[in-house]
Amino acid sequence: MKKFAGLLLSLLLAAGVLAGCGSAEAPAQQQKQEKTAEAFPAEVKDASGKEIKIEKEPQKIVSLMPSNTEITYALGLGKKVVGVTDFDTYPKEVKDVEKIGGMEFNTEKIISLNPDLVLAHASSMQSAEEGLKQLRDAGIPVVTVNDATSFEETYQSINMIGEATGAKQEAGDLVKSMKSDLAAIKEKAExxxxxxxxxxxxxxxxxxxxxxxxxxxxxxxxxxxxxxxxxxxxxxxxxxxxxxxxxxxxxxxxxxxxxxxxxxxxxxxxxxxxxxxxxxxxxxxxxxxxxxxxxxxxxxxxxxxxxxxxxxxxxx
Missing domain, CATH: 3.40.50.1980 (Nitrogenase molybdenum iron protein domain)
Known part of the structure; x- marks a missing residue:
């Protein structure tokens, strides 16, 4: 009987410790979710020069460019990506994501995925103009990411995607890390x-x-x-x-x-x-x-x- 009481006490204490850990982590996670929610509705000025209004935090994202996809995953949003191009190869998880075509993307397929954000790219802004219009007409927010040709412009792309997805803090941290790593390489090159x-x-x-x-x-x-x-x-x-x-x-x-x-x-x-x-x-x-x-x-x-x-x- 004493052994049973001791075991029961140990289990109760363990449960209390676990509950304590959970309750300690919960406020931090809750704070993060609340902070993200506060970021919406958001207006993002994209590469088209327009202010794109995003009413609420996107839960389903389609990426029309491999670089957009890599950035989105790097911001910790991989689970929200529901569509990528045929050319996407990284990270490895994209092989299991629905493919929406190449430069000529399948508009109907994208709409069927019911996304609440499409990340387009300035390099195909003109050639894909009609398809992007169809997406907008279907009520889907389309953010056209700039065609970066330098590190600074890449940082802009990352921050733009961070702003559109509610991952502004993560985008800032990623840019800071990249700048630090590049500075270290330059220092060695001296x-x-x-x-x-x-x-x-x-x-x-x-x-x-x-x-x-x-x-x-x-x-x-x-x-x-x-x-x-x-x-x-x-x-x-x-x-x-x-x-x-x-x-x-x-x-x-x-x-x-x-x-x-x-x-x-x-x-x-x-x-x-x-x-x-x-x-x-x-x-x-x-x-x-x-x-x-x-x-x-x-x-x-x-x-x-x-x-x-x-x-x-x-x-x-």
Missing amino acids: RISESEQKKVFVEVSPAPDIYTTGKGTFMNEMLEAIHAKNAASEQEGWAKMTEESIVKLNPDVIVTTNGATSVDEIKKRSGWSNVKAIQNNEVYDVDPDLVTRPGPRLIKGVEELAENIYPDVFKK
Whole structure:
């Protein structure tokens, strides 16, 4: 009997401790929910220049761009995402989310998902104008996220999505973390003197139509951040170049975003044998999503570039 009484007392005490923990956590969670609820109705000025009114906290979100999706998941809103594009690959959870098409999205499919927020993108604002109008006519708030081409513009995208979804605090924390990580990389890059800086050619589209990244692109800003010189810095945006002009640039390093097989193809190109990057075996492949998708993983893209171009400085 005494054993039973002791066991009962232990169980009651354990239950009390657990209840205490639960009650301690509950107010914090409740405060967060109340704070989010207070953020609505909200008006968000999007990339179209319009003030988009969102009456209540979105519970079902459809993303029309992989970068929007990555940001939404990074803000802890993955469970609210009910539709993504055919091109979405990250995070891995998106493989189980309903697909709504590619650049030409399925308007009827989106409406059938009954979303209370659609995150569109400025890059397809004109081409998808009719489809976006149909969504708005169906009473669905559509926020067009800016087409970011720099870190600062990416931070704007994150804050815009945070404001539209009620995750303003999370967006601010994410931006702060990204800025801190980028600053750490830049600080490490200070060790690289001007005479040690390497000239890098970035190939974002393979032969026969070779495209590279010039001024006004993420890749250019990333190279600057790690004290590397963009061999195509005279070009503007995404530029097409001939093989002859690339060979003439004679880069120290060639970076491709077209897969590992592209590395071998570049090394075997006729007339490229005297290029420094070929002679010194400095041709590398990097994950295109990390260096071209304006989202939270851009910092990882900078790290990958840095570790390939300056392994002695950046590799642990």
